[in-house]
Amino acid sequence: xxxxxxxxxxxxxxxxxxxxxxxxxxxxxxxxxxxxxxxxxxxxxxxxxxxxxxxxxxxxxxxxxxxxxxxxxxxxxxxxxxxxxxxxxxxxxxxxxxxxxxxxxxxxxxxxxxxxxxxxxxxxxxxxxxxxxxxxxxxxxxxxxxxxxxxxxxxxxxxxxxxxxxxxxxxxxxxxxxxxxxxxxxxxxxxxxxxxxxxxxxxxxxxxxxxxxxxxxxxxxxxxxxxxxxxxxxx
Amino acid sequence: xxxxxxxxxxxxxxxxxxxxxxxxxxxxxxxxxxxxxxxxxxxxxxxxxxxxxxxxxxxxxxxxxxxxxxxxxxxxxxxxxxxxxxxxxxxxxxxxxxxxxxxxxxxxxxxxxxxxxxxxxxxxxxxxxxxxxxxxxxxxxxxxxxxxxxxxxxxxxxxxxxxxxxxxxxxxxxxxxxxxxxxxxxxxxxxxxxxxxxxxxxxxxxxxxxxxxxxxxxxxxxxxxxxxxxxxxxxxxxxxxxxxxxxxxxxxxxxxxxxxxxxxxxxxxxxxxxxxxxxxxxxxxxxxxxxxxxxxxxxxxxxxxxxxxxxxxxxxxxx
Numbered sequence: 001x002x003x004x005x006x007x008x009x010x011x012x013x014x015x016x017x018x019x020x021x022x023x024x025x026x027x028x029x030x031x032x033x034x035x036x037x038x039x040x041x042x043x044x045x046x047x048x049x050x051x052x053x054x055x056x057x058x059x060x061x062x063x064x065x066x067x068x069x070x071x072x073x074x075x076x077x078x079x080x081x082x083x084x085x086x087x088x089x090x091x092x093x094x095x096x097x098x099x100x101x102x103x104x105x106x107x108x109x110x111x112x113x114x115x116x117x118x119x120x121x122x123x124x125x126x127x128x129x130x131x132x133x134x135x136x137x138x139x140x141x142x143x144x145x146x147x148x149x150x151x152x153x154x155x156x157x158x159x160x161x162x163x164x165x166x167x168x169x170x171x172x173x174x175x176x177x178x179x180x181x182x183x184x185x186x187x188x189x190x191x192x193x194x195x196x197x198x199x200x201x202x203x204x205x206x207x208x209x210x211x212x213x214x215x216x217x218x219x220x221x222x223x224x225x226x227x228x229x230x231x232x233x234x235x
Numbered sequence: 236x237x238x239x240x241x242x243x244x245x246x247x248x249x250x251x252x253x254x255x256x257x258x259x260x261x262x263x264x265x266x267x268x269x270x271x272x273x274x275x276x277x278x279x280x281x282x283x284x285x286x287x288x289x290x291x292x293x294x295x296x297x298x299x300x301x302x303x304x305x306x307x308x309x310x311x312x313x314x315x316x317x318x319x320x321x322x323x324x325x326x327x328x329x330x331x332x333x334x335x336x337x338x339x340x341x342x343x344x345x346x347x348x349x350x351x352x353x354x355x356x357x358x359x360x361x362x363x364x365x366x367x368x369x370x371x372x373x374x375x376x377x378x379x380x381x382x383x384x385x386x387x388x389x390x391x392x393x394x395x396x397x398x399x400x401x402x403x404x405x406x407x408x409x410x411x412x413x414x415x416x417x418x419x420x421x422x423x424x425x426x427x428x429x430x431x432x433x434x435x436x437x438x439x440x441x442x443x444x445x446x447x448x449x450x451x452x453x454x455x456x457x458x459x460x461x462x463x464x465x466x467x468x469x470x471x472x473x474x475x476x477x478x479x480x481x482x483x484x485x486x487x488x489x490x491x492x493x494x495x496x497x498x499x500x501x502x503x504x505x506x507x508x509x510x511x512x513x514x515x516x517x518x519x520x521x522x523x524x525x526x527x528x529x530x531x532x533x534x535x536x537x538x539x540x541x542x543x544x545x546x547x548x549x550x551x552x553x554x
Contacts, residue, residue, distance in 0.1 A: 083448050084426040085528045086419070094427045096377040101427065109430070124416050223423045226377075226384070226414050 007077070007211045056194055065191035075113025075194040077208050082109035091129075091184075091212075091222045093202060098194045100184070100202065102215060112212060114184075115192040115203040124226035127182070129218055130174025135160030136185070163188050168206040169213040173222055184222075185209060260292035262311040262505070265301030271442055274522035275314035275514065277537030279492075285541060286552035287504060293533075302328050305335045305495045312509065313493040317344070320488065329493075336496045338510045341489030342442070342519055345453070346394065348385075349439035351429060352450035358434050363456035366407035366436070374434045375411065385411040386421040386437045397466055397481065398438050404482035405456075425449060442519035444527045459486040504552070511551040 044055055056072065064072055075098065082101055086092065092101040092109075095116040101109040138158045140151035158164050167186015172179055184202040186209040187193075193205055204212065262283065266276035276293040283289040291312070296304070302324050304310025316337065318325065328335040348363060355361045358374045365371050366385070375383025387402065388395030395415055402408040414421075421437055422445060428435035429449050436454075445451055457463075463483045467475040492509050499506050522540075525531045541548050 080430060082426060082430045084423065085444055085448060086423060086426070087530065092423045092427060094424075094431075097427065097431055097433070099427070099431070101430070111430075124414075124420055126417055126419055223420055225420060225424045225427060226386070226416050 007207065058195060061191055061195055071113055071190065071193045071205070077110060077112045077211060079104070079108055080111045081107065082111075083107045084109075086221070086223070089217060089220050091216065091220055093184075093222065093224045095202075095225065100204065100212070102212060110212075110215070112204055112208045113193040115187065115195050117196065117201065124224050125175075127173040127175050127180055127222045127224070129171045129216060129220045129222060130177075130179060131172045131218060132213055132216075133160075133170045133172070134213075135164070135168060136166045136170040138164050138166045162206075167203070167209055169209045171209075171213065171216070184212070260290045262289055262291040262502075263304070263309065264291050264293045265298075265304060265310045265313045266293040266295045267298070267301075267313075267315055268295055269315075270444065270523040270526040271519040272315045273533045274526055274536060274540070275492075275519075276312075277533045278540050279312060279314055279509070279512070281534070281537045281541045282508065282548050282551070283505065285548065286508065287502075289502070289505065298324070302335065302493075305493060306332060308495060308497055311495050311498055315342075315490045316493045317488060317490045319486065334496050335493055336499070336506075338492040338494075338512065340510065340513050341491045342514050343516055344441065344488040344490060345516075346438075346440035346485045346488070347456065348398075348436060348454045349445075349451050350436045350454060351425070351434065352452055353429075353432055354434040354436060355452040360434070360436055361452065361454060363405055363407075363454050365454070366402075367405060367410055369410040372407070372410045372436075375436055378412075380412075383411045383436075384414050386414045386416065386424060388415060388421070388438045389418050390415045393468060394440075395438075396468055396475070397485075400466055400476065400479040400481050403476060404480045442516050442523060444520065444523040446520050447524040448528060456484045457482070459484050461486075504554070507554075508551050 061071075070076065080101075082103065084090075084092070084103055084107070086103050088103050088105045090103045092103065093099075093114070094101070095114075098114050098116065100112045100114045102112070103109050137160055138154065139156075140148070140154055140158075144151045145155045160166070165185075165188065166183070167188060170183045170185040173182040173184065174180060182201050184204065186206040187203040188206075189203075190205045192203065264276045264279055266273055273293075273295075280291045280293050283291045294310075296310075298313075298316075298321065301310055301313045305313060306328050316325070318341070325335075325337065329337055348366070350360050354374075358371060359365060360371055369382075372383035373381060375385065377384050385402070385407070387398035399408070399413060402411070402413055425435050425437060425445060426448075427433075439445060439451070439453075441453075460483045463481065464486070465478075465480045467478045469475045472478055492512055494506065494509055522536070525536050526533055
């Protein structure tokens with residue numbers, strides 16, 4: 001049962017433009033090609049009708065997105081019961097289930113769907129939101145520039161915008177005063193929510209990251225669970 | 236938090252402020268930095284005021300500082316001294332120096348491995364031996380490698396090293412990946428598992444707010460047997476793991492109120508009061524929950540607690 005959930009803000013992204021681009025991609029059959037880049041993940045989605053956990057993979061994700069133009073209900077932002085000793089405003093990231101919780105008063109949380117990385121190294125622990133940015137510039141890591149011609153053209157930084165891999169907002173995760181280089185950010189590829197994508201930090205739909213950004217304070221505690229938590233450098 | 240004391244007693248001495256508290260209060264209570272300790276320190280404070288009109292100040296300080304203060308007379312009361320964790324301090328100050336005394340009443344504490352109710356009922360993980368059954372523990376897999384994970388504690392706790400020894404001795408180190416990470420991460424993982432009805436097994440101890448926050452089952456296991464408890468810690472021997480063997484449950488722990496022996500002359504009525512305080516483990520869980528989860532102010536909580544338990548508190552103070 002999804003509890004009513006009111007967004008505080010919207011990304012203001014040129015939605016029509018994004019959809020037009022998506023349609024063009026679909027026409028070119030590129031969504032599946034992109035999906036093929038997803039790492040094989042073990043995501044499952046809870047089906048409230050059958051009360052069963054069903055597997056959710058890249059093929060299902062692409063198919064679902066084609067049919068519904070949104071991610072499955074489990075990965076949409078919603079208020080859920082969440083009993084915890086953590087105080088409201090704390091972010092808890094469950095990479096295995098592909099959920100990010102923002103703790104709310106009254107033993108509840110807003111749960112957002114996320115896409116996470118699987119390759120590289122797993123990481124878990126406690127960090128904080130050190131700073132945030134709206135429509136952030138993306139600078140590809142040097143190794144990505146070296147191997148990817150598409151990244152090479154943005155070696156000096158890709159300006160923020162609907163095509164930018166960091167999406168509408170970025171939350172920069174710090175350990176003390178040190179930037180961990182991990183980020184929670186938006187994405188121009190919303191269908192990847194719920195999957196272990198081939199590379200990336202924690203990604204959320206642009207509307208969700210805008211909503212999360214509007215609700216958190218700089219300095220917010222972020223707990224990254226150890227299960228399946230694979231965050232890694234770059235995007 | 237209290238378990239950190241086990242491995243960090245020496246480190247604490249270096250970082251805490253060792254200067255004595257300067258205040259106008261009649262008595263000083265050392266207040267621990269964990270939740271039930273904050274509650275009990277304040278309940279004693281409120282009780283002393285109500286029963287004897289004594290102004291006591293609860294001052295947060297580390298355990299070593301508290302014992303040094305009890306020894307020197309700068310501190311009068313410590314509400315939670317964990318045994319056997321602090322046996323060495325008790326020997327030094329209570330047995331040898333005789334400057335500190337302990338209430339004979341202890342609150343029983345417990346540690347072991349826990350599961351959520353769903354895990355016990357649906358997945359059949361109820362006994363420590365179930366952890367060696369890879370068919371059962373496969374449900375605890377959270378990273379897709381087919382092998383379950385088990386949080387055994389924070390890296391700074393000596394209990395975590397002992398949980399690793401126990402996992403090796405029982406054999407479930409072969410079926411489970413043992414995880415060490417801060418307690419907040421371990422507990423948030425339990426919260427997230429409960430929120431999605433996913434199975435979860437983890438190292439735990441009581442009293443702890445998690446028992447009120449969620450429906451938690453303690454795994455059964457063979458009782459503590461000193462003859463079968465061979466624990467060598469990494470600080471003692473680099474080959475600690477191979478030299479250790481402990482395929483039995485933990486020994487029971489207790490925590491007691493400690494007070495400066497000088498109180499016997501200064502305030503025999505207070506000593507009588509302290510030695511009658513008989514908190515129950517369930518009450519300690521409620522205290523932790525009220526302060527940690529409900530974020531109640533420790534002093535306000537203590538005032539309510541004393542008001543609600545008025546007859547009992549009066550009984551502790553009777554001549």
